[in-house]
Amino acid sequence: MASPELVKFQHVSKVFKTNKKKSHEVLKDVNLTIQKGKIFGIIGYSGAGKSTLIRCINGIEKATQGKVFFEDKEVNKLSKKALRQIRGQIGMIFQQFNLMPARTIAENVALPIKYSSLGKEKIREKVMEMLELVGLPEKADTYPSSLSGGQKQRVAIARALINNPKILLCDEATSALDPQTTQSILKLLKKLNERLGITLVLVTHEMQVVEDICDEIAVLNKGKIVEQGDVYSIFVNPQDQLTKRFINTTSKLNVSSSLLKTINLVRNQQLIKITYISDEAVVPLISIISIKFKIKANIIVGDIKMLRGKPLGGLVIVLDGEAEQIADTLKYLRGQKNVQVEVYQDGRFL
Amino acid sequence: MDAFFSKLFPNVASNLDVFNAAIIQTLQMVVISGIISFLLSLTFGILIVVTKGGGILANKIVWNVLDKIINLFRSIPFIILIAALIPVTRIISGTAIGVKGTIFPLIIGITPFFTRQIESALNETDDGLIETGEVIGLTPWQLVWSVYLHESISSISRVTTITLVSLIGLTAIVGVVGGGGLGDFAIQYGYQQNQFDATIACIIVLLILVSIVQIIGTFISKKATH
Ligand SMILES: Nc1ncnc2c1ncn2[C@@H]1O[C@H](COP(=O)(O)OP(=O)(O)OP(=O)(O)O)[C@@H](O)[C@H]1O
Ligand SMILES: [Mg+2]
Numbered sequence A: 001m002a003s004p005e006l007v008k009f010q011h012v013s014k015v016f017k018t019n020k021k022k023s024h025e026v027l028k029d030v031n032l033t034i035q036k037g038k039i040f041g042i043i044g045y046s047g048a049g050k051s052t053l054i055r056c057i058n059g060i061e062k063a064t065q066g067k068v069f070f071e072d073k074e075v076n077k078l079s080k081k082a083l084r085q086i087r088g089q090i091g092m093i094f095q096q097f098n099l100m101p102a103r104t105i106a107e108n109v110a111l112p113i114k115y116s117s118l119g120k121e122k123i124r125e126k127v128m129e130m131l132e133l134v135g136l137p138e139k140a141d142t143y144p145s146s147l148s149g150g151q152k153q154r155v156a157i158a159r160a161l162i163n164n165p166k167i168l169l170c171d172e173a174t175s176a177l178d179p180q181t182t183q184s185i186l187k188l189l190k191k192l193n194e195r196l197g198i199t200l201v202l203v204t205h206e207m208q209v210v211e212d213i214c215d216e217i218a219v220l221n222k223g224k225i226v227e228q229g230d231v232y233s234i235f236v237n238p239q240d241q242l243t244k245r246f247i248n249t250t251s252k253l254n255v256s257s258s259l260l261k262t263i264n265l266v267r268n269q270q271l272i273k274i275t276y277i278s279d280e281a282v283v284p285l286i287s288i289i290s291i292k293f294k295i296k297a298n299i300i301v302g303d304i305k306m307l308r309g310k311p312l313g314g315l316v317i318v319l320d321g322e323a324e325q326i327a328d329t330l331k332y333l334r335g336q337k338n339v340q341v342e343v344y345q346d347g348r349f350l
Numbered sequence B: 001m002d003a004f005f006s007k008l009f010p011n012v013a014s015n016l017d018v019f020n021a022a023i024i025q026t027l028q029m030v031v032i033s034g035i036i037s038f039l040l041s042l043t044f045g046i047l048i049v050v051t052k053g054g055g056i057l058a059n060k061i062v063w064n065v066l067d068k069i070i071n072l073f074r075s076i077p078f079i080i081l082i083a084a085l086i087p088v089t090r091i092i093s094g095t096a097i098g099v100k101g102t103i104f105p106l107i108i109g110i111t112p113f114f115t116r117q118i119e120s121a122l123n124e125t126d127d128g129l130i131e132t133g134e135v136i137g138l139t140p141w142q143l144v145w146s147v148y149l150h151e152s153i154s155s156i157s158r159v160t161t162i163t164l165v166s167l168i169g170l171t172a173i174v175g176v177v178g179g180g181g182l183g184d185f186a187i188q189y190g191y192q193q194n195q196f197d198a199t200i201a202c203i204i205v206l207l208i209l210v211s212i213v214q215i216i217g218t219f220i221s222k223k224a225t226h
Helices: A050-057 A080-087 A106-114 A118-131 A148-160 A180-197 A207-213 A229-234 A241-248 A257-262 A283-291 A323-334 B001-006 B010-014 B016-051 B060-074 B078-093 B100-124 B125-133 B139-177 B181-192 B196-223
Strands: A005-015 A025-035 A038-043 A065-071 A089-093 A167-171 A199-205 A215-220 A224-230 A270-276 A296-307 A310-320 A337-347
Touching: A005 B196, A025 A050, A025 A199, A025 A215, A025 A224, A038 A050, A038 A180, A038 A207, A050 A065, A050 A167, A065 A199, A080 A148, A080 A296, A089 B125, A106 A118, A106 A148, A148 A167, A148 A180, A148 A215, A167 A180, A167 A215, A180 A199, A180 A207, A199 A207, A199 A296, A207 A229, A207 A241, A215 A229, A215 A241, A224 A229, A224 A241, A229 A241, A229 A296, A229 A310, A270 A323, A270 B078, A283 A296, A283 A323, A296 B196, A310 A323, A323 A337, B010 B196, B016 B060, B016 B100, B016 B125, B016 B139, B016 B181, B060 B100, B078 B100, B078 B139, B100 B139, B125 B139, B139 B181, B181 B196
Parallel strands: A038 A199, A038 A215, A089 A167, A167 A199
Antiparallel strands: A005 A025, A005 A065, A215 A224, A270 A310, A270 A337, A296 A310
């Protein structure tokens, strides 16, 4: 029985010696497990060590301490030859695509199997199969310089997949692309994950990417994993400050204080924020409270979206009614298990 | 035509056989030492790129030895180098004069410069491409062949052009010390016998030679750029 764990980091540290005296600890006691078939996101600011971490998986970087496993093999103990073999099972794509400018698209895609025992025709056949998969068969005999960024990344994906790898490492694969192209590449990656069952590791600094396709995430801050878990629980209940900051980048619920100042609250009005914190059935809260407590509820900002089929986000609303009605409403809302209620007081939500 | 030529270049016309032989000698020197030093420089250039710190076959000792030798030979003026090499040239070529005697000093004179040129051409290869080669599991020599060399064809042909032009210059210098060729012709007839037309004729032939080299180089370089 194959274990469902594909990649495992055990107490991994990585130190770069910058010169004889100084050294720089880029990864600090990293522990993580990537399950087969999952889409695993690694998020962090520039310089956090994301690239270093992902490169430990295929042995381009060697851990200074600790162990990195790919299936049952300890990557940092493999011989050069064994490492090259294992790299056949680990595809990788980059922010800068890294296509060979002097080779045609077909030659680029064929490069990983150029020195294999496969014949020319078999190679061409596989190349075309991969180009079909990424939707670019007609570009086979052109050169990379004639492609757009999104098309280049598709070719890079085709090249990374030609060896039928078990895992695809994506280092900021969409960071050089516009939002629309990013979406189409993410869609393609998702399709590959679903159709081929290939495990994906996505390194990014954009929370939107994580929100769009990841199953699990690890948040990296200055070489340390500060938080990891499944995407929904992290989105609804982030613990670390950095995670919160990243999540805020994808939420429209963060009403700026300048906007709040423009809302003139009169007596008997209360500004509140409701956020979903669990995936229990969504109930029409606004209509329930307005009927039940005869209160007016004006929505100032609303941002509710579905994340993997579960509600995420919330509403900023002004409750308008007698003090008693407002108190009852708040009590009712606080009794709801799937939402969190914050009340605006002294210039912030508490 | 012949009459016209004899009028413009009277001294060349009267020594036409010698002049033609000089052209052939120059071509022999350029082609033979060019090919050999190209192969040597390519080898040394590759070695110095792969063995440098952080290179795909990093090796401090090999790199340091190559680096120092190249610098040593580059610092010796060519005319002194020829003189210094005479005993070795005699052993290797059997003679230190004539075309045969020039090949060895020409190779030693041009290879260090050529190696540096090849090195800089190979170093233009984007690090991302090298990393990609490693990621897809290429061996170091597959990397050299399929990434470094393949991606540098255009730059290599550019630096080869530059080097060949320098080499043509060196063939004129070896002429002075008994090597024959156009340099020898220009000195013997043009300079020592005050036949200015001989010098001009040499210049014209050398100019044509350099132009041909440059046209071919540019053509290959363009062809290899996509
Ligand atoms: N070969 C190296 N030698 C020395 N320091 C290095 C080396 N590679 C990376 N670093 C340092 O390690 C730190 C983390 O680098 P890394 O590339 O992993 O960050 P990152 O999270 O991928 O950043 P980015 O989002 O900018 O790509 C940086 O401070 C970088 O300067
Ligand atoms: Mg990075």
